[in-house]
Amino acid sequence: MPLSVVTQQPLHVEEFVRLVEALGPWLPDVEDAPIGVAVSGGADSLALAWLARQWRKNIVAFVVDHGLRAEAAAEARGVAQQLAALGIVTHVLKLAPFPSGRIQERARDARFDALEKACAEAGCIDLLVGHHLHDQDETVWMRSAAGSGSHGLAGIAPVSIRGRIRVVRPLLSVHPERLRGMLRRMGLDWVEDPSNHNRRFERVRWRQDLTSDQRLQSRVWQRQADSQRKKQDEKLAYHLAQYATWHAEGWVFLHKDGLEEHALSSLIRLVAGNKYRPAREKVQSLLRQGQGTLGGVTMQPAGRFGEGVLLVREERAVEKKIPAHSCQVWDQRWLCRVEDIPEGAQIGAVGDYAAQYDGRKLGVPARALRVLPALWYGNEIIRLPQPLSLSEETSFIWAGNVPITGENPVAL
Numbered sequence: 001m002p003l004s005v006v007t008q009q010p011l012h013v014e015e016f017v018r019l020v021e022a023l024g025p026w027l028p029d030v031e032d033a034p035i036g037v038a039v040s041g042g043a044d045s046l047a048l049a050w051l052a053r054q055w056r057k058n059i060v061a062f063v064v065d066h067g068l069r070a071e072a073a074a075e076a077r078g079v080a081q082q083l084a085a086l087g088i089v090t091h092v093l094k095l096a097p098f099p100s101g102r103i104q105e106r107a108r109d110a111r112f113d114a115l116e117k118a119c120a121e122a123g124c125i126d127l128l129v130g131h132h133l134h135d136q137d138e139t140v141w142m143r144s145a146a147g148s149g150s151h152g153l154a155g156i157a158p159v160s161i162r163g164r165i166r167v168v169r170p171l172l173s174v175h176p177e178r179l180r181g182m183l184r185r186m187g188l189d190w191v192e193d194p195s196n197h198n199r200r201f202e203r204v205r206w207r208q209d210l211t212s213d214q215r216l217q218s219r220v221w222q223r224q225a226d227s228q229r230k231k232q233d234e235k236l237a238y239h240l241a242q243y244a245t246w247h248a249e250g251w252v253f254l255h256k257d258g259l260e261e262h263a264l265s266s267l268i269r270l271v272a273g274n275k276y277r278p279a280r281e282k283v284q285s286l287l288r289q290g291q292g293t294l295g296g297v298t299m300q301p302a303g304r305f306g307e308g309v310l311l312v313r314e315e316r317a318v319e320k321k322i323p324a325h326s327c328q329v330w331d332q333r334w335l336c337r338v339e340d341i342p343e344g345a346q347i348g349a350v351g352d353y354a355a356q357y358d359g360r361k362l363g364v365p366a367r368a369l370r371v372l373p374a375l376w377y378g379n380e381i382i383r384l385p386q387p388l389s390l391s392e393e394t395s396f397i398w399a400g401n402v403p404i405t406g407e408n409p410v411a412l
């Protein structure tokens with residue numbers, strides 16, 4: 001029977017609770033630690049917010065206004081009012097304008113950055129988002145069309161870590177019609193975003209064109225790839241635990257017996273804080289050479305650190321100095337924890353200043369000391385990172401936001 005003929009029953013609260021509880025553990029339902037919900041005002045996330053509110057008392061909704069359409073601000077206010085009427089505390093997050101080009105990707109990144117920050121401020125460590133079964137089908141199909149391997153075909157992960165929060169997608173196995181059915185039954189209206197129908201975007205074209213058979217096929221691929229990915233990840237985690245040592249100054253020692261393609265590419269991604277692993281051929285060529293730079297990371301023989309290699313952030317690749325703020329991330333890896341930052345201060349690499357320190361005594365490669373972050377005021381360093389600082393206070397903490405195994409969370 002074609003899928004479209006199957007009647008989709010509205011989703012019930014009990015089923016939602018089963019789905020969401022399976023993705024725990026969850027903190028107790030207390031005021032100080034609410035669960036965040038990202039709500040666009042579209043049917044899926046509105047349904048998610050309503051269901052989450054039945055599940056728990058303490059939730060906080062975040063509505064992001066990208067400022068991309070004239071009516072967006074009024075729509076966001078409308079959604080906030082609708083949520084407030086459902087007894088849900090809501091914050092509207094207005095994004096600063098971003099440059100044109102790659103608009104969907106930029107909007108997504110900016111949205112998740114804003115959501116992560118807002119969650120941290122509201123005391124949420126978990127954020128629910130409303131991706132559903134059709135989003136998963138389209139993602140898998142698109143990745144298959146792009147020639148992805150099992151990592152890509154495993155699709156959107158039900159749980160992923162993004163910076164300081166856990167992003168949870170309890171509706172990934174739910175047909176969207178079941179969510180709309182639920183909203184209709186509750187008499188709740190939703191907003192239709194016109195960009196969801198704009199065929200300029202690849203995802204929209206697949207959403208409109210995928211047949212039921214293609215959707216079924218993509219679910220088969222997804223399940224196979226997911227189980228393959230899990231096996232590969234377990235193997236890699238075991239391998240890294242055996243051979244790799246990550247150091248708090250952002251560098252890695254990899255034992256020679258552990259030098260192989262998957263381990264190396266995952267560690268390069270980790271040390272550089274990159275979204276993606278480097279291309280396979282390049283990793284293989286680096287392995288053949290035994291040393292060199294790739295993906296913003298330098299690999300060199302480990303020398304006094306043992307038989308193997310060191311992976312250190314490449315000095316030429318680090319971000320230039322940027323204006324310093326508290327909670328500012330520099331070089332996509334270091335979060336500034338300093339509170340009382342003077343006007344005009346900047347975050348930049350320690351650089352030549354590191355020459356004053358003895359890496360041997362500190363147990364850190366000299367190269368790794370040079371690429372650590374520091375707080376600069378003109379040509380002076382006013383806050384040093386650990387282990388160069390004499391103070392007990394930690395001025396910078398690792399915020400690489402990159403998993404060691406598995407895929408980087410893709411903010412869809």
Ligand SMILES: Nc1ncnc2c1ncn2[C@@H]1O[C@H](COP(=O)(O)OP(=O)(O)OP(=O)(O)O)[C@@H](O)[C@H]1O
Nearest residue numbers: 038039040042043044045046062063064129130131
């Ligand atoms: N403007 C926004 N504000 C808050 N959360 C958002 C916003 N846009 C998307 N999200 C979150 O990301 C999820 C997936 O985004 P996507 O663009 O697929 O959703 P949508 O089709 O715009 O809306 P919905 O999923 O609510 O129907 C949403 O379900 C929601 O949780």
